Amino acid sequence: MILLTGATGYIGSHTWLELLQAGQRVIGIDNFINSSPKVLARLEKLSGKKLEFLQGDVCDPVFLESVFQSFPIKGVVHFASLKAVGESYSNPLLYYENNISGLIALLQVMQKHSCHHFVFSSSACVYGDPDVSPVKEDADLKPENPYGQTKLMSEQILRDLEKSDSKWRVAYLRYFNPIGAHESGMIGEDPNGIPNNLSPLVARVAAGRMEELKVYGNDWETPDGTGVRDYIHVVDLARGHVKAVEHLLSGKPSLTVNLGTGVGYSVMDVIRAYEKVIGRPIPYRVTDRRPGDVALYYADPSLARDLLGWCAERNLEQMCADSWRWQSQNPMGYES
Numbered sequence: 001m002i003l004l005t006g007a008t009g010y011i012g013s014h015t016w017l018e019l020l021q022a023g024q025r026v027i028g029i030d031n032f033i034n035s036s037p038k039v040l041a042r043l044e045k046l047s048g049k050k051l052e053f054l055q056g057d058v059c060d061p062v063f064l065e066s067v068f069q070s071f072p073i074k075g076v077v078h079f080a081s082l083k084a085v086g087e088s089y090s091n092p093l094l095y096y097e098n099n100i101s102g103l104i105a106l107l108q109v110m111q112k113h114s115c116h117h118f119v120f121s122s123s124a125c126v127y128g129d130p131d132v133s134p135v136k137e138d139a140d141l142k143p144e145n146p147y148g149q150t151k152l153m154s155e156q157i158l159r160d161l162e163k164s165d166s167k168w169r170v171a172y173l174r175y176f177n178p179i180g181a182h183e184s185g186m187i188g189e190d191p192n193g194i195p196n197n198l199s200p201l202v203a204r205v206a207a208g209r210m211e212e213l214k215v216y217g218n219d220w221e222t223p224d225g226t227g228v229r230d231y232i233h234v235v236d237l238a239r240g241h242v243k244a245v246e247h248l249l250s251g252k253p254s255l256t257v258n259l260g261t262g263v264g265y266s267v268m269d270v271i272r273a274y275e276k277v278i279g280r281p282i283p284y285r286v287t288d289r290r291p292g293d294v295a296l297y298y299a300d301p302s303l304a305r306d307l308l309g310w311c312a313e314r315n316l317e318q319m320c321a322d323s324w325r326w327q328s329q330n331p332m333g334y335e336s
């Protein structure tokens with residue numbers, strides 16, 4: 001059985017479905033700090049299976065102990081963390097507490113129960129502003145914000161743990177920019193409050209929930225002057241986790257891989273692709289650069305292909321089409 005923490009979140013919910021469809025038994029946990037319990041009924045409908053789920057906090061060792069006593073857990077996929085870069089500047093202690101204490105509490109309980117397979121949600125933000133793109137896994141690690149620091153520190157904690165006991169097997173998955181939604185339109189990204197990321201903002205402008213999109217600068221050193229990122233469809237990303245779980249459970253060694261497409265798209269490329277999907281213009285206005293942003297980065301995903309046999313399959317237009325299906329079928333997210 002696989003334990004998913006942060007199971008009702010954006011990437012967690014899509015991964016849960018893919019794991020079930022791949023024949024894995026899953027127990028999900030989440031404290032709903034950034035997700036809705038309504039995800040559960042949607043996932044039951046999509047999977048045709050009764051879900052196993054417990055509400056609780058990964059920072060709570062008593063709760064975690066009860067989870068491990070109740071279920072035969074062979075491996076853990078750890079999504080639960082806070083992820084808003086801006087908030088991590090204004091409230092760093094909250095980020096270090098939740099993301100680091102939660103990780104340590106979880107690893108301690110796993111160790112006690114001799115469960116040594118761990119898939120970790122790392123991030124391209126561990127590279128900071130990379131010197132070259134495509135970015136390879138051995139690039140310098142220099143995160144630029146407290147959130148990114150929690151990801152790098154988590155990686156360091158896990159690497160020290162691996163050195164202390166050879167039974168540990170860890171998949172360090174460094175995600176680039178996940179966007180899109182399940183093709184059913186039943187599950188998708190539904191951040192609490194005002195979104196910070198490009199894709200949910202474009203979706204809201206397309207739906208008329210916001211008047212216009214701010215494009216943060218068109219004077220970057222990129223082909224069209226707007227920021228370039230490696231957007232990856234969330235279902236492709238979820239399938240990368242299925243591969244990582246299968247890899248570790250089959251006794252193969254730890255690995256550190258980028259999960260991206262290897263293609264960089266600009267903010268204007270995303271706007272144009274979305275306009276093509278919805279058949280009308282997306283109102284936007286170019287503003288000043290957002291503090292802390294970088295011009296361009298995209299992944300070299302070839303190591304994930306070689307070690308996991310995984311490649312992203314969906315293109316930008318599919319990402320935008322699936323994002324729009326989710327947005328238009330659920331104008332107010334899970335509260336619709």
Ligand code: NAD
Nearest residue numbers: 006009010011031032033034035057058079080081121123
């Ligand atoms: P999300 O906020 O949608 O999901 C995280 C889930 O974890 C939420 O459901 C939240 O309620 C839960 N959670 C947070 N703290 C918890 C705690 N202490 N106990 C129990 N549950 C808790 O975020 P997401 O986009 O699905 O991201 C999943 C993981 O991937 C995170 O670790 C994130 O840092 C990482 N990541 C995300 C991105 C991205 O752009 N979405 C990029 C790189 C890495």
Ligand code: UFG
Nearest residue numbers: 123124125176177196197198201214215216227228267293
């Ligand atoms: N952008 C805009 N307008 C907006 C929002 C974003 O022009 O309203 C631009 C940004 O300037 C950037 C691009 O769109 O060029 C992507 O921005 P996002 O906020 O969607 O994503 P980031 O690349 O800044 O960061 C995201 C997550 C991080 C994560 C990182 C991993 O927020 O947590 O991807 O690659 F670490």
